[in-house]
Amino acid sequence: MAKYTPMIQQYLQIKAQYEDAFLFFRLGDFYEMFFEDAKRASQELEITLTSRDGGGQERIPMCGVPYHSAENYIQQLLAKGYKIAICEQTEDPKQAKGVVKREVVQLITPGTVMNGSLIEEKENNYIASISDFKDGSFGFALCDLTTGEGRVTLLTGEWQDVLQEFAAAQAKECILEPGLDDTYKKDLTERFQVTLSYEENSTMTDGLKPLVEKLEQEKLTITFGRLINYLLRTQQRSLEHLQAAEYYQPEAFMKLDIHSKRNLELVETIRTKGRNGSLLWLLDKTVTAMGGRLLKHWIERPLLDCEVITVRHHVVETFIEQFFEREEIRELLKGVYDLERLAGKVAFGNVNGRDLIQLKKSLQQLPIIIETVKKLNNPYCTRLAEAIDPCEPLAALLERGLKEEAPLSVKEGNMIRDGFNEQLDQYRDASRNGKTWIAQLELQEKQSTGIKSLKIGYNKVFGYYIEVTKANLHLLPEGRYERKQTLTNAERYITPELKEKETLILEAEEKIVDLEYELFMQIREEVKTYIQSLQEIAKKVSELDVLQSFATISEEQQYVKPQFSKREIQIISGRHAVVEKVMDRQLYVANDVYMNEERELLLITGPNMSGKSTYMRQLALTAIMAQIGCFVPAEEAVLPVFDQVFTRIGAADDLVGGQSTFMVEMLETKHALSKATQNSLILLDEIGRGTSTYDGMALAQAIIEYIHEKIGCKTLFSTHYHELTALEKELNQLKNVHVKAVEENGQVVFLHKVHDGAADKSYGIHVAKLADLPDQLIDRAQEILIQFENGKQELSPVPHIQTEESNRKEDTIEKDASQTAEEPAQLSLFEAEDKSVKKKYSSQEEQLRKALLDINLLDMTPLDAMNTLYELQKKVKK
Incomplete structure (x- = not known):
């Protein structure tokens, strides 16, 4: 066994725990991959494959991607069904003794993506879990990590029923118990190209029990528990946005199998596999991402409860009758962002200032939406509006705490409003006044030295400095200026006064950034306490959105209430x-x-x-x-x-x-x-x-x-x-x-x-004529059809078709033998009128003759006959 360097040994130890994933191993500013990972990644990502000395006899294959642009590469691998284990340095390299400590901080899989190009705003990104209880029953659970919603059911039919549920969910990943039958695994991978993962632990700890408190059957808990434990193990965070599992019965909805959904083009077309041209495309007049996802869910699961259906129809009717209120609600909903996924980001820890500004704007729309919905003459709408909590304290906190134009980064400052925190205001005052003092100092130095081109500048390496061109150096007073840096055409200096202010300003700016991050984290923690409320708001708002969408398309297309x-x-x-x-x-x-x-x-x-x-x-x-x-x-x-x-x-x-x-x-x-x-x-x-x-x-x-x-x-x-x-x-x-x-x-x-x-x-x-098939073929098909309709068992011979090739060859017909008749049920279209005459055929004609003799016309539809004749004629014309 080759002896590798300590760093490569560390890599191999971590990789052994994630054999089915690409290990993104952090080295400085890059995520590096080695051995087989490097070979595969270089092919899949089309990046350069290099090598490095790993301590063994041969160099180790290696490739890498910059950490700041890794997301694009990760998205490419996820789109192909791969998993990526993110391995970060967990200690400061300056303080490390020996190899820097590293560990996997997250496993990103197709079913656990939280953002990026793979997340469609109006599509759920489900991860599924299947349990085979070996008694004819299967547990089936779903979770969308981006929204936190979870559902589970028990199927007591055939394995085919499980596949039907899986197809409806369009899950990107499926969590299985290690012992699941190989035939089932093959079905999942070949039919759906889904990524399979495994989890042994299905036990729900005390902290997780609220997620399954509504589930009365142990089998449901086991199935959902396996899914949740996989998410916690791979994501390595609390996932506070996960919602309690909802038990559903497929029998409560209209059953639509895979083939029927495809044939009816409910959510995608047969030809393009896209939304355009589907029923979903037609009905989608929703204006929120949440509403779009709910609409798709409703289309895939039509109701059987006539009372609930009728309630929806009444709401649609109300929206049609009260046009102005509907249009006002539509406009207001346009200002509501994706509350479900914003809540998910908050819990996941990847929310930024702009996300929270979107949350604030959404919450500010709610009181107006509530009042407008109450104006509708519909009891259900009134109950829906009254059930929406506008979370006014949270909206006020975000308004008071965050700047409107917050940056994407949460570690560079400029997020928190003035007046939100007294200590932050003091630091900012020191920073701003210090810069004002520096501007005044520059003016004073110009006046005292008489150097009009003198300027005070700043860079991250040398800090603040006074810059004087070499032509003006003789005008500087002796003893007061300390040289800091020499340039080609100028010298840079520092003075005691400038040094004192520099210390004050830089300390203040550093403290501003650190304090702003701390304050942002406090705001985020406060938002976490509202996650459940935000998810409830999302449910009510998305339902309103879908119902107004139905009303909008119904009015536009002149539909009627059934x-x-x-x-x-x-x-x-x-x-x-x-x-x-x-x-x-x-x-x-x-x-x-x-x-x-x-x-x-x-x-x-x-x-x-x-x-x-x-x-x-x-x-x-x-x-x-x-x-x-x-x-x-x-x-x-x-x-x-x-x-x-x-x-x-x-x-x-x-x-x-x-x-x-x-x-x-x-x-x-x-x-x-x-x-x-x-x-x-x-x-x-x-x-x-x-x-x-x-x-x-x-x-x-x-x-x-x-x-x-x-x-x-x-x-x-x-x-x-x-x-x-x-x-x-x-x-x-x-x-x-x-x-x-x-x-x-x-x-x-x-x-x-x-x-x-x-x-x-x-x-x-x-129809063949409309398809512009050759006239000669159409005429001949008409002759054949007439003979069939007259009940004839044999057809008249096909007239000899002259082609340039046959004219050049000048084939002759010898009459020295009679032709043997075929069986009565086999029709010959090349029989001579005189059956005592035997033809001599070219090789091409012999092939055509044989092909015609092999055709059983009585077992063909007219359309089949027409297609066959057309193919034969094409051969003749070649």
Whole structure:
């Protein structure tokens, strides 16, 4: 084993405790990394890899970053899922005997970031904890360290239910017990690319018990305790802003699985994975960061309690009716900063003067907000306003104590107002008067010496000095001036009087900085006593913000207040909230939806691009909007309260799971069929298209029958299998509806209007024409379609396609042999009219011929046939 220097040995000892983290090892003005850390960091951060002598035979790999700009590098590593252990010098190097003492003062992980570019103001930064109790139950806890909020639940279903909760939280890190099943770990890392961490200690000490006092089950305490102990161990501070864990039951909210949230684009779009174009983007008229986070939480967890929903609707209605009060509240809320995260900074110890000025300004807005909210004619709003404590003593303290333009640094002074502390005022007076005296001294020296260019200056190395150019040195009186520094063109001096004042001024300025820091710490400690009050204010303010946001978008987009029924859906002129916002409102075609106990299942037919999927999605989005407390896009809306929404819309492979589009489709369908109740909503789009025509049709019919007979929930089922429309005669709660399209001069026109009854035909070839596929292909597809519709088993041969290549080759056809017929079910598109004639093909034609012979047209949809023909034609044209 190599013998390393004492400093490298110290590094290795500390690194052994943080093997899964980059160790930022403080050396002077740099954080250094060594060995494998250095190699990886140089690649990830694109910084230079060097080396140093560590006492062994070979030089040690090394790289580093300046400590004053380390945050940027830390953010880069965190964004990639890494952990960073910050190792600081814990003693003064001047007083150290041997190696300076060092220890890790904080472990920064993706789930424990407190500031920086990774913290989105309207997004929570959750860290999760999962416990497997080996009895079919799992504990699941969440905490946002930036806000202090914590939640915990007990899941008694399958592991898949845990994944659903984890997906909803979008946690950046997950704390596990060391013995968790490897399969579960693999699911978490492969599906969510989450950082995994481990904590054995789940015991809550007496000081932490208030955080779990509301939890009645030991399993919940264990799960939340593991999370809290990890945070305390890694952050190494008290974390006084952590709030008591709230127990929640997933059953109290509408269930939306991962696939449904994705398909409905609730908080992000499928294509870009961004907010723009999502329901969250549409509804977000909040003006505070706290309100934005709460809005996202509400969208992901629609309510089931009709009374609570109705209260929200009444508040939205009040905000719409009292426009001027709403606008005044919106303006006032713009002056309220992120109270939750400000409280977190105070507890964490990284709050600065500007943060506290933001807190002061926020508190000063509260009395006006309270009075304005009380003007609303709504009892709930009145109770909400009365529950807000404006913390007037704290606001007064901050107003009296802090300067308006406080600096970012808390160790450079210039934060505390004059008059706040008598001792500080005395120091400042000495400093200010001393500088005035120096200015007067400069004038006196100029007059007494007659040197007009004489000046008194200051620098940190030499202090105060009198500077005289060399040309004027002969004018100085002898014996009074003591040389201090020689420059190229001047000399600098000190006098006894200047030296005395220098001592007074510098001592005062040093004491000012130290005392200001001490006073700031006292103010911060006082703010800490208000943390719980600030968090309660944040909850009330964010709720007001979300409700005014609902009112603002509802008025802007002309939404209506929904009514609730037991089983009936009656939507008049309903719209897709996001689509109508993106496109010209005047061009959007509204549609009605009517379902009751005799119309439980709507079978939707119609051409592609006609709006079937939009029609289905808009019903689900309307239901979700209603159950979060927002008004809905319609002229009238009556809805039941849905306990779950399941969607199977769109096609996508699960490459990570190694599953085809069809397998994903079947698994998602199975999930809906196994979980849905009579009070659920199911949306199924084109089920069965991933397999052969007859297989797909059989599956689709069986699924329809199962939902109709076994579940009985509201269902929208779109299909291209027109044969399924006959089920209306057999299933008394199934009704056919179709999206209307008409032909004009050979062109299809989509009306995007849903009518009762089945579609009269498919328009797949017309859609292909709209996509600008080659005319020759379109004509040929029409011929094939006509023959299929006439019930022919064989198709006429394809006319020979002349290409430049075939003309150059001048291929000939020999007629010395007859062609062997293929099996009846296999169609040959290159058969000669005279079956006794045998063709001689080029190698290219032979490949095309073989490809065509291998196609089973009876197992293809018209669209599949069209795509296949197009691909073959491309090969011919090459």
